[in-house]
Amino acid sequence: MSVFSRLLTERARWSELTTDQFFEIVHLRYAVYALEQRVDAQDFDESDRAGSTEHWWIRDDDSSLIAYLRLVAVPLDEPMPRGAPRADWAVGRMVVRADQRRKGFAQHILQAAMEAHSGAAFVLHAQQYAKSLYEKCGFEVFGAPFDEAGIPHVRMYKGRTENPPL
Numbered sequence: 001m002s003v004f005s006r007l008l009t010e011r012a013r014w015s016e017l018t019t020d021q022f023f024e025i026v027h028l029r030y031a032v033y034a035l036e037q038r039v040d041a042q043d044f045d046e047s048d049r050a051g052s053t054e055h056w057w058i059r060d061d062d063s064s065l066i067a068y069l070r071l072v073a074v075p076l077d078e079p080m081p082r083g084a085p086r087a088d089w090a091v092g093r094m095v096v097r098a099d100q101r102r103k104g105f106a107q108h109i110l111q112a113a114m115e116a117h118s119g120a121a122f123v124l125h126a127q128q129y130a131k132s133l134y135e136k137c138g139f140e141v142f143g144a145p146f147d148e149a150g151i152p153h154v155r156m157y158k159g160r161t162e163n164p165p166l
């Protein structure tokens with residue numbers, strides 16, 4: 001049995017999150033972005049509370065958060081690859097707890113979120129060093145690299161699936 005088959009991937013919209021769930025999300029995102037990566041840009045924004053935003057997470061056997069991401073409405077000014085249809089979702093704020101990295105959790109949570117929206121197109125800003133993770137999930141780089149919060153990033157896009165799985 002794989003580790004993923006015994007761990008639950010959960011999701012909720014803002015109105016469904018409990019105070020404890022939100023606290024755990026804040027704790028994990030702060031640990032990665034502020035403490036590890038020393039990002040001093042605003043992490044939490046209105047997208048966290050938007051009605052359409054989906055918060056996704058995985059817990060370990062001790063019920064601590066291992067991984068997190070959010071799916072948000074694509075901002076109107078978000079670039080798309082030339083000739084590509086507008087993405088349905090923007091993936092953001094993906095984090096994995098430091099002691100659980102390189103075990104497949106990031107790929108697992110991203111795949112779960114994409115499968116829940118089978119046939120949708122996705123866009124994201126990937127930290128440049130992590131782009132191979134997203135490439136494994138079908139994303140392709142487009143446009144020039146850019147700086148976001150002092151970290152080199154690339155834009156990535158995954159188009160709609162022609163024949164979504166049944």
